[in-house]
Amino acid sequence: MSKPKHILVIRLSAMGDVAMSVPVLRAFTQEHPNIKLTVLTREFFKPFFRDLENVTVFSPDLNGKHKGFFGLYKLSKELKSLGIDQVADLHNVLRTKILKFFFFGKTFKQIDKGRDEKKALVEGRNFEQLKTTQERYADVFRSLGYSVNLSNPSFPEQAKLDQSTQESLGKDNKNWIGIAPFAQYQSKMYPLDLLERVIAQLSKTQKIVLFGGGEKEIKTLNIFQSKYENVINLAGKLSLNQELNVISNLDVMLSMDSGNAHIAAMLGKKVITIWNVTHPFAGFAPFNQPESHSLLANRSQFPLIPTSIYGNKFPENYKEAARTIAPETIINKIESII
Numbered sequence: 001m002s003k004p005k006h007i008l009v010i011r012l013s014a015m016g017d018v019a020m021s022v023p024v025l026r027a028f029t030q031e032h033p034n035i036k037l038t039v040l041t042r043e044f045f046k047p048f049f050r051d052l053e054n055v056t057v058f059s060p061d062l063n064g065k066h067k068g069f070f071g072l073y074k075l076s077k078e079l080k081s082l083g084i085d086q087v088a089d090l091h092n093v094l095r096t097k098i099l100k101f102f103f104f105g106k107t108f109k110q111i112d113k114g115r116d117e118k119k120a121l122v123e124g125r126n127f128e129q130l131k132t133t134q135e136r137y138a139d140v141f142r143s144l145g146y147s148v149n150l151s152n153p154s155f156p157e158q159a160k161l162d163q164s165t166q167e168s169l170g171k172d173n174k175n176w177i178g179i180a181p182f183a184q185y186q187s188k189m190y191p192l193d194l195l196e197r198v199i200a201q202l203s204k205t206q207k208i209v210l211f212g213g214g215e216k217e218i219k220t221l222n223i224f225q226s227k228y229e230n231v232i233n234l235a236g237k238l239s240l241n242q243e244l245n246v247i248s249n250l251d252v253m254l255s256m257d258s259g260n261a262h263i264a265a266m267l268g269k270k271v272i273t274i275w276n277v278t279h280p281f282a283g284f285a286p287f288n289q290p291e292s293h294s295l296l297a298n299r300s301q302f303p304l305i306p307t308s309i310y311g312n313k314f315p316e317n318y319k320e321a322a323r324t325i326a327p328e329t330i331i332n333k334i335e336s337i338i
Helices: 015-031 043-049 068-080 094-102 115-122 133-143 163-169 192-202 215-227 240-248 259-266 327-337
Strands: 006-010 036-040 055-058 086-089 107-110 176-180 207-210 231-233 252-256 271-275 294-296
Touching (some): 015 043, 015 133, 086 133, 094 107, 176 192, 176 259, 207 215, 215 231, 240 259, 252 259, 294 327
Parallel strands (some): 006 086, 036 055, 176 252, 207 231, 252 271
């Protein structure tokens, strides 16, 4: 009997991009249960892969012994000692290109990020849906010779909450609505004054669970918690494992075009996303969600959307394009889902 193959999967950052790889790896491991996967990613993201069969995580020390050219050489030696047969690079950045050099002789396939298509989208030359990031990840495995079918996904079972988390959330029969108001750039956020109207209305009948991180964000979320009944701010209070367990128990997640949307989607949750200067056509919509779950800024008023792929470039007057999405639209969408 031949020894199972061992594939190194590389996706070091960012949070949303790492989360998007999880449904692809789940589909792969179900189709190819005899193949071992080692995921090279940051230690913080390790819980994302906690329930995948035949998947282990290797976390490099990129600020210490694996830093720089010679550090990556050490890293490649450590990885080779695991018996790696093939490499699926889902990141394709300078660091992984250097690793490719050190893995000379091994089959090493890298993601095609579709930069030209994305440039055409941002420049307004071709406004159409591009291949999703999840399909681009799957293509890397296909180029290694494996089938990956994302059309009939499965997801982990709803997680059990530990006692302290249960006590934080309380017991009642309300639906749980997660809200993650923040993103890497303010230009990807829904205006907070409008979001407060969403929270004020929904919290009358539902439980609102707020997610975020960083001192400034936590202060903002604490204000929402203090002003409205049935609003709980979990930002900064839980480990990532505990946070994943809570998200696993949500009825719906409302998120920006950001990491929380992809985390909820990888757990099989219903996700509503708000899009400001970015657009789902770039391929970053959460996994397995209907098109109608993406709420878009008005392109008639803001025709240059998407102004960039990541939301870091935009005309000044586009910063709050998402104001064209009425709070009532968001409330109605959430209520129609739950």
